[in-house]
Amino acid sequence: MNRPESLPQIDHGVLRFLTCGSVDDGKSTLIGRLLHDTQSILEDTLHVISNTSRKRGLDAIDLSLLTDGLIAEREQGITIDVAYRYFSTGTRKYIIADAPGHEQYTRNMVTAASTADLAIILVDARHGVLPQTRRHSVIAHRLGIGHLVVAVNKMDLCDYAQSVFEGICSDYLDFARLAGIDDVRFVPISALKGDMIVERGDHLAWHQGPTLLEILENAPAAHTEHAEPFRFPVQYVCRPRQSDDPRLHDYRGYMGRIESGEIAVGDTVTVLPGGRTTRVVAIQQGGVSLPAAIAGQSITLLLEDDIDVSRGDMIARPEALPQVSDTIAAELCWLAEKPLDARRTYLIHHTTRDVRARLTGGMETFDLVTLHHVTTDTVRMNDIARVHFRLARPIFADRYEENRATGAFIVIDEASNDTVGAGMIL
Amino acid sequence: MTTIFGASHVLSHLDWLESEAIHILREVAGQCENPALLFSGGKDSIVLLRLAEKAFRPGRFPFPLLHIDTGHNYPEVIAFRDRRVAELGERLIVRSVEDSIARGTVVLKSPNESRNRHQSVTLLEAIEEFGFDACIGGARRDEEKARAKERIFSFRDAFGQWDPKNQRPELWNLYNARVHKGEHMRVFPISNWTELDVWQYIAREGLELPSLYFAHPRAIVRKNGVLRPVTPLTPAREGETVEIVNVRFRTIGDITCTAPVESTAATVEEIIAETATMMLSERGATRLDDQTSEAAMELRKKEGYF
Missing domain, CATH: 2.40.30.10 (Translation factors)
Structure with missing residues (x-):
């Protein structure tokens, strides 16, 4: 069979990105807008959400309903878990990880960020840079996402004022310098009206930069930016x-x-x-x-x-081997309700290797707002902490900063079999 | 193979998806003791078989194939299933809803009702009979919104239930397939594929499909905008008008709950062109069982459905 004509001539592969923001920042509306304006929403789906919009007494279709998922979420009006959405522009396939924005859901954001190449940080133009904006940015940066896009939303509620946008950019850059974040782009948008997302719209003529979709189309995919050493963890022997x-x-x-x-x-x-x-x-x-x-x-x-x-x-390759080590220092995000128990033995799953691990030495939690480390003796759900493990067998690892695949591990509780922690080797 | 090879280090989207799926299949083989792959003869599971070949050849598959037969299948699909299994030289296990009915573990409200939902019972019985600790399936996240939130390695308790509020966090490409005895994982290697990706892959790999997927004339009745095929199991009711229409199936399942769409697409290329401009989502157009309520899939999954 011949290759079909309809396969794209230029294929820029897959870009995975993450959207961070709270319910009120218009995150669901933004995702709905991206799907809608790239013609990724099908007629029957639109029909269902327009019915629901009418039932709720709205004049226009509420695009945020597109990302409304489970019964429990609809009942409570919240998002309880990471959801994945897909759209394609013909040159690139996109996977969106939609992570809930509540403060207590750091673990969901860490999960969504772990596979993303780019993060969109949503800021409400009326409220500017909030502690939550900083928290999301720091998590995205720590999880090794190279490219952050700050989308200043609800410009329609600020008369599309350039000064509002520029004030927020300047505030964000002050914070980014402190946090060591250097690759940031800014775009003013209105998810509700559709300005500067896929279409430029009529209200933001003063913005000379690219639209949000143009930024996504041109963002480099993983593994393309610098030469990395060869790493091949053996999964299975045939x-x-x-x-x-x-x-x-x-x-x-x-x-x-x-x-x-x-x-x-x-x-x-x-x-x-x-x-x-x-x-x-x-x-x-x-x-x-x-x-x-x-x-x-x-x-x-x-x-x-x-x-x-x-x-x-x-x-x-012999000239560029990973570290062979049976002790590791790591930044650990705790994911389980039961706090980390320093007396217990856990299982670490790293590449294709499982090893038993025990904590040694002190622990410090990391404050996502002040960016300071504080000595602690408990690590609870949603905490990010610096810890040390002693391993029963060596692992072959790189620093997470240098290699996400060989620098990452998960922590498993052998009693419950649950995944309780996510670690990044320092 | 890899496009743009050498010039730029980017895998095409199909190469990326294929590679991810092979990695997932090999993790199942590496982590699970007794997995099985669900093969129905439908297009998504046909893609899974090709991915399994790419993952494990020249070796044998490290799992048997399992089909849960509702007894309400189109004969072409069963013939296709058996031919494909013979070509691959792999082992197929068939367990049927009919047997669960005979045992009394499935109780029908009416003799010809859809058996789609009852498959869950037979599947869980097969999992228990063989002690499977993982079942690989061809579900995709773009099919339905409950699926959009499901993990690639999705934990099921001893009753086969999915608890959406209590899923294991899934980070990087590090999968945790550990279960206690009696529990199992459902694993979805093509979670990140869309319907269009599946068709493009079928075209690229030249995969053979049951003839039902291509346009053919068929007797149908129109009901609420959906075409219901007229078959011995689903005869026309009084007052309904039977028409002969050119149709194709976008999904294939239990006869009583799978509807075709009007189409003249007779080749994979024509289906791709049609899918790229399609205005109805796959399940919305063709699954009579998902229309019952907006949350139908979520409720069935919680009971152990795929």
Whole structure:
């Protein structure tokens, strides 16, 4: 079968972004507007929300109803969990993580931010930069989101005044300097009226910069901005010994996804923890051999020497190995209602490796508003704290700042099997 | 393969989605002891099988295929299912709602009612019978708003229930598939795909589909803007007008609750063109069971439905 004509000629891949703001900042309306103006809302869905809007006595369609999810949420008028939405412009596919904005929901924002390449921080033009704006920005920055877009919403309620927008930009930049955030863009919008989101509209002629969608279309995707070292955590080993094909009796394929960097046939690699060095003799994907592969691809590696490799091992290049360590310092976001118990042993899941871990040394919580660390002896849900772990076996890690995939881990409570913490290696 | 390779390090959107799904399937294989993949012969599960081939060949799949048969299937779909399984040389387990009815664990209110909802009972019985700790399914978040909030690795308690307020946080690409005995995970590798992505992937990979997905003439009656196929299970009622219309199915499930849409799209390319400009969402147009109430899917999922 031929490749269809309708596949986009230019494909800028996938951009994942996160929207942060409270119910009152117009976040749901913004998402509804993006979906609506990119023609991503289908007729029957529009029909349902226009009926609901009418039932609630509204004149126009309430676009925020598009992101209204579960029964419990509708009853309480709140968002209880991260929801994912999709739209496509023909050149790029977008995945929106819609995180609730309440103060107590830091854990949801951390979850949504963990996979995002870009964050839209919503500010209400009437209220300016609030403590919550700062909290959201700091979380997005700490979670390694390279690009922040401050969207100053409800410009229609401030007569579209340029001075209001510029005042907010200046306040935000003062805070961003303190927080060490350097990649910020600003855009004045009205989600309700649709100004400067997909269309420029008539009211913000003084704004010379790009619309919100133009910013999204041009934002670099993950892994494109700087050269990263090759990291290949082994997920699964393929040994089809019982196959009818005798050529496969000695086949050993190491399956996984390239988390960063790239690899080509003939490259020298080192397998951790053993430390043996060998060469890549083949790269395969679904039975097809590739000359090379890049970050993000799920592939199978075949190595020249017969080395004992299993799930949880890491393949890297000898000249740029990750840290092999059995103690780590990390910034930990606590996600569970039950506070962190310093006496207990937890399970850490890092890349494809699970290791038991115990806390050692002191803990400091991080204040998202003052940006100060404070010594503490309890870490509760939604706290972000600096901690130290001693591990039962070493992991192969990088600093989170340098590599999100090999710098991140989750903490699992072995009694409940719940995911209770999210960690970033310092 | 990878577009723009070398020039810029960007995977095309289909390569990105494919890679993510393969990674998820391999995590199931790496973390779970006894998983199964749900295969119905529908387009989403056909995509899952191709992804499983890409994830595990030249090895065998590290899981059997499982079909929960409502007994209300189009015969073409069952024939397709069996042919595809034979080509792959993998193991298929079929468990049927009919058997649950005979056992008395499914009680019908009327003999010809939709068995879509009753699949949950048979599925949970199969999970218990084989001790599966994970079931891989082809659900997507763009299908429905309860799905939009579900995790890729979605925990089910000992009663098979989904609790939307108590889901495990899912961060980065680090999945936690740990369960106690009797509990299980539902895993959705194509969570982040839209209907258009699925069709574009079917085209790119040249995947074969049951003929029902392509435009064909069929006897239908029109009811509240939805086309109801006229079949022995769903005969025309008195006063209804039977028409022969060119239709195709966008989703395939239980005969009594899956409706076709009017279409002349006879090839995958034509379906893609139609999907790109489609004005009705997939479930809205074609699933008679989701129209019952705005929250129908959420309620069924809480009971153990896929």
